[in-house]
Amino acid sequence: MDEQLWQKCVEFHGHECPGLAIGFKACEAARKKLGISFSKDEEIVCVTENDACGVDAVQVITGCTLGKGNLIYRGTGKQAFTFFRRDTGQKLRIILKPRDDNDKLSKDERKKVIMESPVEELFEFKNPSFDLPKKARIFNTIKCVKCGEGAPEHKIRITDNKPVCLDCFEDYSRGW
Numbered sequence: 768m769d770e771q772l773w774q775k776c777v778e779f780h781g782h783e784c785p786g787l788a789i790g791f792k793a794c795e796a797a798r799k800k801l802g803i804s805f806s807k808d809e810e811i812v813c814v815t816e817n818d819a820c821g822v823d824a825v826q827v828i829t830g831c832t833l834g835k836g837n838l839i840y841r842g843t844g845k846q847a848f849t850f851f852r853r854d855t856g857q858k859l860r861i862i863l864k865p866r867d868d869n870d871k872l873s874k875d876e877r878k879k880v881i882m883e884s885p886v887e888e889l890f891e892f893k894n895p896s897f898d899l900p901k902k903a904r905i906f907n908t909i910k911c912v913k914c915g916e917g918a919p920e921h922k923i924r925i926t927d928n929k930p931v932c933l934d935c936f937e938d939y940s941r942g943w
Contacts, residue, residue, distance in 0.1 A: 768795075768882065772828060780823040785874060788881040789846055789889075790821025793861045794828040796886035797850040801857050806830040809837040809902055810854060814895075816847040836903020851899045860895040864888075911935055
């Protein structure tokens with residue numbers, strides 16, 4: 768284990784916890800199996816299926832971030848991370864295996880078990896069922912006619928033939 772890298776993750780996240788350890792170990796597995804390193808642009812893409820602590824480790828270790836567009840949130844709630852390498856086309860979905868003893872262990876004990884376990888014991892490794900996401904785009908900004916704020920064109924809706932942002936959009940529903 769790279770203790771300096773772990774400390775860097777802890778500093779970024781703010782504390783040590785089992786969730787951060789999950790992300791750390793998932794990145795360790797991705798580095799080992801795909802040969803990835805820190806992504807300065809969009810060379811590496813991570814699709815995370817949760818918005819929990821482990822995602823902070825993904826950002827620190829891989830350089831995948833929301834701002835660069837190479838960290839994508841897919842809200843299934845699963846402790847799953849899919850990594851893509853744009854240069855080789857390699858891809859790998861890493862899913863945390865459920866444990867029967869989680870409720871019997873303290874937070875510190877869970878973190879210790881995660882950190883000390885081989886990645887093969889912690890995770891399932893699968894081929895993802897989805898393709899590499901496209902590179903991030905920069906969209907034109909459209910001014911909302913109701914609030915006057917700008918929003919990217921793909922987040923604008925049309926009401927009475929006029930552009931409105933998602934905050935001002937009144938969704939039409941007939942109850943189903």
